[in-house]
Every structure is written in C-alpha cells, then in structure tokens.
Amino acid sequence: MSAIASLFRNDYDADGFRTCSVTGLDIHQSVENYVKLFGLTAVIALAVGGSFAFSVAMTRWEFIGLLDPSSYYTHLSMHAWNLLIFWMVFMEIAVLYVGGPMVLGRELPLRRLAALGWVTMVVGAIGVNASIWLAEAPNEAPLLTAYVPLPVTPWFYATAIVFLLGATIAALPFFATIWTETRDSHRTLPLVAFGAFVTGIIAVEAILGGIAAFAYALAWRIDLIASVDPGIYRQLYWIVGHGTQQINLLAMITVWYFLTHVVGGAVVISEKVSRTAFILYLFFINLGAAHHLLVDPGVSAGWRIWNTSYAFYGAAFASMIHAFAIPAGIEAGRRRRGQGGGLFGWLTSAPWRNPVFASTVFSIILFGFLGGITGVVMGQIQVNMTWHNTLATVGHFHATVALGTTLAFFGLVLFVIKTMFRRDFVSDALASAIPYAYGAAMSVATLMLMYAGILYGVPRRTAEAVRNIPGSEFSFSAAIPIFMIFGIFALLAILSGVLFVGVSVGSLLFGGRLAEGDDGGMLPEGGLHADGGEPIHAVELRGTFALCLIFLGVFAAVYVLNWYLLTQLWAIGA
Amino acid sequence: MSNPLDDPDDDWWNSPVHRRESIWLGLAGAWSLGIFTWMAGFTQFGDQNPVGTTYEVDPDQYQERVGEYKEAAEETDDGLIPPEDDVYVGAMRFNWDGLPAVLEAGREYDIHLGAYDVQHGFSVRPEENLNKQINLQVFPGSEWVIPMTFDEPGTYHVVCNEFCGQGHRTMHGRFTVVEG
Known part of the structure; x- marks a missing residue:
C-alpha cells in the first residue's frame, strides 16, 4: 500500500501547486492525482485486453489453433472490450484532465464527481468483463457489438450502461473547468484545451447513443418490450461503436499537438x-457511424453516401489538415532553432531516442498511412462490399487504434511516468525500444490482416476458416502463407506490448526518483521556448510538404487499386 | 506562430497562413470533393453498387416464401434451379436455406436476402479467385432484393461473416454458375 501511496506523492507548495520542470505548467495536486489514477487504471485494462490478444491471435493463426470455438468468441469479446473501450476511455478521461485543468493551471473542480465517475467506470468495466466471462447458453458472447437479436445476457447491456454513465460523470469536472474559464471572459483557449473540449463534446454524443442502444436491447432482454429491430439497434449502436473511435481520434490528435510540442519543440503554424479542423470534426465526424451500415438493407443510397462521406468528406479534410499542421509544427519549430537543414534534416536530427517523441511520430505516420487511408477507401459504399466483415476491416481498425491511438497513448504514459510520477525509466534502452518494436511488429501484423481480407476475402469473427470449414470442402487455404507471417508478427507485437507494460510498471516501482527541476531528458534540445524570432513566412516547410505529397500519392494508389479490384467483380445492384 | 499550451495572440484569426499550407488545403479539398463525386457518380454509371429494394417482412413469413420458392424450383444434384429470375436465400443458424443453387452466367437474377433468426453476413466468391468477393449484411425482418449477374461460370462459395452463434463457422453454401 505504501508503494502505491508513494506514487501519488510530489512536492507541492502551500496551495497544492507545483511547476512542471518540462512543460512549465502550474500543476495542482488534485489534477495530477486523478490523471495518475485514470492512467494507471487504463494500463491495467491494457494488460488484461492484451493477454487476450495472445489467445485470439493464436487461434486465428490456425497453424497453432489455440482455442476451441466455444472459448474463442468469449476471448475475442474480452479482447475487444478491454482494449477498444476500457484502455481507451480511461486514458481519454486522463487526457481531458490534462487538456483542461492541467493546461489551464487550475485545480480539479468537483473532485467527488471525478471519484464517483472513476468508481462507476470501474464497476461497469468489471461488470462487463464478468458478464462476458460467465455467460452461459443460450446466451452468446457479445463480441464488441452485441447485435440483437442474438441472445446476450442482460447483465452485459446493464453493466455497459453503468460504464458509460461513469465516463459521463468523470467528464463533468472537465466541462466545469472549461465553463468557469470562459464564462466571464472572451479568452481563446490554448489549442490543446480546445482540442480536448471538442473531444469531450464528441464523447458525450457517443455516450448518449450508447446508452440509447444498450437500454433498447436491455428492455428487450428483460421483456419490457416484445420485439427488437436489428436495423434500429445497429443505427443506435454505431453512434457509440464508431463514436468511441472518434473520441480516440480526437484525443490522439490533441495528444499529438501536446507531445510534439513538449518533447519535439513543435509550434502551431496556424491557430x-x-x-477550423477541430470544428469540422465537431460537425461532421460522427456521421462516420454510417460506415458500418453501408451494406445494410433498408438504408437509402443517398443517406449512405452523405453520411459515409461526412458530408463531402468534411472530416477527412480535417484529418488531412492535421496531417500537414502537426509535422509542419515540428519542422517550423526545429528550423527556427537551426536544427537540421536540407529537406528532412529537421526530422532526422530529432530526438529519436526519446520514446515519447518516437511513439508520437510513429503514431502520426502509421495512423495516416495505414489507418486513415484505408478508412476512407473502405468507407466508400461500393468498395465497402469488398471490405465489410473481412479481416481487412480488422486490419483497418488495428491500424487506427492499435497503432495510432495506442502508440500515442504509450508515449503519453511514458511522459506521465517522467513528469508526474517523477520516475526514471528502469532501462533507457528498453524504453527507447518500445515504439520501434511495437510499431514495426504491429504494422506487419496489421498489413497481413488487410491482405488476408482484401486479397483472399478471409472472414472476421470466426474461429477457423483458413485451413478448414467444418462440413465443407472449401476453405481459404490459399491465405495460409499470409497467416504464417501474421502469427509471428502478432506474437512480436504482443511481446512489445509486454515490454511496454513491464517498463512502465517497473519504472513506477523501481525507477529512481527524479530530482526537482530535472527534466528527465524530455525537453527538446534548446528548451521548450527557444525562439529564433522568425515569423512563419520566413520558415521553410518544404519537408512536410514533400511528406504530404507522398501521403497523397499513396492514398491515390490505394484508392485506385481498391476500385480496380471492385470493378473486376460481377455486376451487382440496381 | 504560437504554442499549443498558451492562449494565442489576440489577432490569431488574422495571422496569415503559410503558402505551403494553403496549397495543401487546396490539394486536400480537391481530393475530398473528387472522391465524393466519384462515389456518388458510380451509383449512376457503375456496375457494382450495394443498392437494392428492401421490404419489411416477418421472419416466419420470409421462411414460408423461401419454402414456396424451393417447391417451385427444379432440384438437381448441384442444387436448385430457380423457376424464374428470382433467387431466394434464407440465412439461419447455421445454414443457407435455398442454397446450393444453379444459375446461368450472364443472366440477371434478383437475389432475395433475409434471415430467420439473427443477423448474418452473406459473403460470396468464386472458388478459383478469392480476391473477387462481395459481402452484404442480412437481418431478420428485412427482405433485401439485389440484382446480380454472374459473368463467369464456376463454383461460387458463400460463407457467413457475421457472428451468429457457436456453429457460425460451419455455415457454408454454394452457387454453381453454368454457361447460359
């Protein structure tokens, strides 16, 4: 207990504040402790969900074929809920507290609500885990979606609602902070606080949809209503199912702006x-819930086209804005300090040994190239026919969440260990290796999932299909070589995840305590606010522009390839 | 230029945008509108669109309809030959009712998709070319009528790719497409 209590100890002044030696922010004890609490809880969810990654991947790699179908779907549900929901949402509450009261230098208001929110979320998360693990026939494993009318235990829907209510309660202190800061003044919030605010609004929208979906299904399961409409449930469910992924996106982008600045010396090239990009998200990104309904009966083509494109690709345009603005911020910041000449000198001379910097930059690159491009391509209603419910879809969301958001959050956790827990890493070499090992292994595993899905049509959500479809001569055995590569790299990715948890927990327990004023090697060369004094026009952004052109070229190539494959198909549709 | 942790200057809205960022905004905007136009246009001129007509139908009624269709169809060793241009497929745990079926290449059929119990995934591909595949969601309560014209003879395999229960992976069906 004393070891845990010591994690929440720092030297504060009489008012409970201290000045961060890296960011220069005035940090109140109350904010810091709740960020630590939500962050640590998230890492526990990551460890639980990550262990199920092992059994799930080793079953889909039918060369090993670890689990029977009777256990596989249970393990898959545990993997999905703990990683896609609990690891992410606990981290996101921490991101809100950083982006709100911490950046603004305030105490955390309504602390009892923060505590109540955390307790409710933990009760909900444990309840969801228990309801999945203890489900008995005729109830089936819910997977992530719990699609009605497949029978799923009512306890699952009830505890999922409890978790969502908890997340709403936990977000209230953040909204209270923003309200107090802006009520009486015309101040413009710092960009990170603004990004966190938009994230918070998107989160509330998602949560309301989730409560509606799960309450509807629960009412049917406990016989309050006689029948349930699968189409209506799908529409409600995907408000939260996709909405939570939009929270991940916005929280991740907010973290990108934050971390590229504090460890990479990035500036904001245009507020x-x-x-404006964040505002575009606010209006349009939740339309993306329609991505899951593109090959559903009963929804018109016009409705699908409007929504899947976020209204003329308003939100995809916003992402492309950040794709330029964030690397350009690094380029401008570093060029102004005279760090790196030529086209890419600013990038090659960056602090690549700092795992916080490397995690953040890999997150940006891999999210964009693997997750973003595939998301837009598979979100075109025609192309979706070739992606829907294949392993390619699973590849897409591992690129966005398991590579993009998870790498950004790895960076954030490592940053918090240094700056808030004030601990040195148990091993700098191992810590530095995390983003490289995890990024590389997970990228290959993700690409193999995409290939298996798009080139071989291997279905998702099945315990076996590649080597054997029981009762049939047919199988997807042509994809066996793809799965040999997938299995090995999935194992390596899981080991890299173990490395992350090991270094994090090890540093918290055994890492040396940083002296006051020690930046722990986090600050960029020349300090945080080194200023060459040049206005933005005088700074070259050639490197970022070249990178973005490469990105657009890859985007166009993937787009054309997918459309080519589609037009080779037999004729379908009116 | 400002930093993301401080309030920006008062005139932040009027600060000029870097020339290269402006160019990028133009490129990204044009690309966004371009792919929107292509997707919307393809519904008019393209041959592959997940577009059909949906009817609300009670799952039991749909099962009856598939039963009537099976009565009317001609039974062969390779499966049912549909009596007309309508082909009925009923998804159920863990079977594709109405399959296997024998169809003619080059002939347009109206494929009727519906389910008797829970949600299923209708996923079909020719045996010799796995990267040609189409996936559609199937519900109880909806009858989705989608035209399809198989252009090449061969065996087309149908699997379920929406989780529908423990026996989900065994759900397999077949179209045999013969020269028309």
Whole structure:
C-alpha cells in the first residue's frame, strides 16, 4: 500500500501547486492525482485486453489453433472490450484532465464527481468483463457489438450502461473547468484545451447513443418490450461503436499537438487552420457511424453516401489538415532553432531516442498511412462490399487504434511516468525500444490482416476458416502463407506490448526518483521556448510538404487499386 | 506562430497562413470533393453498387416464401434451379436455406436476402479467385432484393461473416454458375 501511496506523492507548495520542470505548467495536486489514477487504471485494462490478444491471435493463426470455438468468441469479446473501450476511455478521461485543468493551471473542480465517475467506470468495466466471462447458453458472447437479436445476457447491456454513465460523470469536472474559464471572459483557449473540449463534446454524443442502444436491447432482454429491430439497434449502436473511435481520434490528435510540442519543440503554424479542423470534426465526424451500415438493407443510397462521406468528406479534410499542421509544427519549430537543414534534416536530427517523441511520430505516420487511408477507401459504399466483415476491416481498425491511438497513448504514459510520477525509466534502452518494436511488429501484423481480407476475402469473427470449414470442402487455404507471417508478427507485437507494460510498471516501482527541476531528458534540445524570432513566412516547410505529397500519392494508389479490384467483380445492384 | 499550451495572440484569426499550407488545403479539398463525386457518380454509371429494394417482412413469413420458392424450383444434384429470375436465400443458424443453387452466367437474377433468426453476413466468391468477393449484411425482418449477374461460370462459395452463434463457422453454401 505504501508503494502505491508513494506514487501519488510530489512536492507541492502551500496551495497544492507545483511547476512542471518540462512543460512549465502550474500543476495542482488534485489534477495530477486523478490523471495518475485514470492512467494507471487504463494500463491495467491494457494488460488484461492484451493477454487476450495472445489467445485470439493464436487461434486465428490456425497453424497453432489455440482455442476451441466455444472459448474463442468469449476471448475475442474480452479482447475487444478491454482494449477498444476500457484502455481507451480511461486514458481519454486522463487526457481531458490534462487538456483542461492541467493546461489551464487550475485545480480539479468537483473532485467527488471525478471519484464517483472513476468508481462507476470501474464497476461497469468489471461488470462487463464478468458478464462476458460467465455467460452461459443460450446466451452468446457479445463480441464488441452485441447485435440483437442474438441472445446476450442482460447483465452485459446493464453493466455497459453503468460504464458509460461513469465516463459521463468523470467528464463533468472537465466541462466545469472549461465553463468557469470562459464564462466571464472572451479568452481563446490554448489549442490543446480546445482540442480536448471538442473531444469531450464528441464523447458525450457517443455516450448518449450508447446508452440509447444498450437500454433498447436491455428492455428487450428483460421483456419490457416484445420485439427488437436489428436495423434500429445497429443505427443506435454505431453512434457509440464508431463514436468511441472518434473520441480516440480526437484525443490522439490533441495528444499529438501536446507531445510534439513538449518533447519535439513543435509550434502551431496556424491557430486558425488547426482550430477550423477541430470544428469540422465537431460537425461532421460522427456521421462516420454510417460506415458500418453501408451494406445494410433498408438504408437509402443517398443517406449512405452523405453520411459515409461526412458530408463531402468534411472530416477527412480535417484529418488531412492535421496531417500537414502537426509535422509542419515540428519542422517550423526545429528550423527556427537551426536544427537540421536540407529537406528532412529537421526530422532526422530529432530526438529519436526519446520514446515519447518516437511513439508520437510513429503514431502520426502509421495512423495516416495505414489507418486513415484505408478508412476512407473502405468507407466508400461500393468498395465497402469488398471490405465489410473481412479481416481487412480488422486490419483497418488495428491500424487506427492499435497503432495510432495506442502508440500515442504509450508515449503519453511514458511522459506521465517522467513528469508526474517523477520516475526514471528502469532501462533507457528498453524504453527507447518500445515504439520501434511495437510499431514495426504491429504494422506487419496489421498489413497481413488487410491482405488476408482484401486479397483472399478471409472472414472476421470466426474461429477457423483458413485451413478448414467444418462440413465443407472449401476453405481459404490459399491465405495460409499470409497467416504464417501474421502469427509471428502478432506474437512480436504482443511481446512489445509486454515490454511496454513491464517498463512502465517497473519504472513506477523501481525507477529512481527524479530530482526537482530535472527534466528527465524530455525537453527538446534548446528548451521548450527557444525562439529564433522568425515569423512563419520566413520558415521553410518544404519537408512536410514533400511528406504530404507522398501521403497523397499513396492514398491515390490505394484508392485506385481498391476500385480496380471492385470493378473486376460481377455486376451487382440496381 | 504560437504554442499549443498558451492562449494565442489576440489577432490569431488574422495571422496569415503559410503558402505551403494553403496549397495543401487546396490539394486536400480537391481530393475530398473528387472522391465524393466519384462515389456518388458510380451509383449512376457503375456496375457494382450495394443498392437494392428492401421490404419489411416477418421472419416466419420470409421462411414460408423461401419454402414456396424451393417447391417451385427444379432440384438437381448441384442444387436448385430457380423457376424464374428470382433467387431466394434464407440465412439461419447455421445454414443457407435455398442454397446450393444453379444459375446461368450472364443472366440477371434478383437475389432475395433475409434471415430467420439473427443477423448474418452473406459473403460470396468464386472458388478459383478469392480476391473477387462481395459481402452484404442480412437481418431478420428485412427482405433485401439485389440484382446480380454472374459473368463467369464456376463454383461460387458463400460463407457467413457475421457472428451468429457457436456453429457460425460451419455455415457454408454454394452457387454453381453454368454457361447460359
């Protein structure tokens, strides 16, 4: 207990504040402790969900074929809920507290609600885990979606609602902070606080949809209503199912702006453009819930086209804005300090040994190239016919969440260990290796999932299909070589995840305590606010522009390839 | 230029945007509108669109309809030959009712998709070319009528790719497409 209590100890002044030696922010004890609490809980969810990654991947790699179908779907449900929901949402509450009261230098208001929110979320998360693990026939494993009318235990829907209510309660202190800061003044919030605010609004929208979906299904399961409409449930469910992934996206982008600044010396090249991109998200990104309904009966083509494109690709345009603005912020910040000449000198001379920096930059690159491009391509209603419910879809969301958001959050956790827990890493070499090992292994595993899905049509959500479909001569055995590569790299990715948890927990327990004023090697060369004094026009952004052109070229190539494959098919549709 | 942890200057809205960022905004905007136009246009001129007509139908009624269709169809060793241009497929745990079926290449059929119990995934591909595949969601309560014209003879395999229960992976069906 004393070891845990010591994690929440720092030297504060009489008012409970201290000044961060890296960011220079005035941090109140109350904010810091709740960020630590939500962050640690998230890492526990990561460890639980990550262990199920092992059994799930080793079953889909039919060369090993670890689990029987009777256990596989239970393990898959545990993997999905703990990683896609609990690891992410606990981290996101921490991100809100950083982006709100911490960046603004305030105490955490309504602390009892923060505590109540945490307790409710933990009760909900344990309840969801228990309801999945203890489900008995005729109830089936819910997977992530719990699609009605497949029978799923009512306890699952009830505890999922409890978790969502908890997340709403936990977000209230953040909204109270923003309210107090802006009520009486015309101040413009810092960009990170603004990004966190938009994230919070998107989160509330998602949560309301989730409560509606699960309450509807629960009412049917406990016989309050006689029948349930699968189409209506799907529409409600995907408000939260996709909405939570939009929270991940916005929280991740907010973290990108934050971390590239504090460890990479990035600046904001245009407040106007970056904020406009967040506003575009606010209006349009939740339309993306329709991505899951593109090959459903009963929804018109016009409805699908409007929504899947976020209204003329308003939100995809916003992401492309951040794709330029964030690397350009690094380029401008570093060029102004005279760090790196030529086209890419600013990038090659960056602090690549700092795992926080490397995690963040890999997150940006891999999210964009693997997750973002595939998301837009598979979100075109026609192309979706070739992606829907294949392993390619699973590849897509591992690129966005398991590579993009998870790497950004790895960086954030490592940053918090240094700056809030004030601990040195148990091993700098191992800590530095995390983003490289995890990024590389997970990228290959993700690409193999995409290939298996798009080139071989291997279905998702099945315990076996590649080597054997029981009762049939047919199988997807042509994809066996793809799965040999997938299995090995999935194992390596899981080991890299173990490395992350090991270094994090090890540093918290055994890492040396950093002296006051020690930046722990986090600060960029030349300090945080080194200023060459040049206005933005005088700074070259050639490197970022070249990178973005490469990105657009890859985007166009993937787009054309997918459309080519589609047009080779037999004729379908009116 | 500002940093993301401080309030920006008062005139932040009027600060000029870097030339290269402006160019990028133009490229990204044009690309966004371009792919929107292509997707919307393809519903008019393209041959592959997940577009059909949906009817609300009670799952039991749909099962009856598939039963009537099976009565009317001609039974062969390779499966049912549909009496007309309508082909009925009923998804159920863990079977594709109405399959296997024998169809003619080059002939347009109206494929009727519906389910008797829970949600299923209708996933079909020719045996010799796995990267040609189409996936559609199937519900109880909806009858989705989608035209399809198989252009090449061969065996087309149908699997379920929406989780429908423990026996889900065994759900397999077949179209045999013969020269028309």
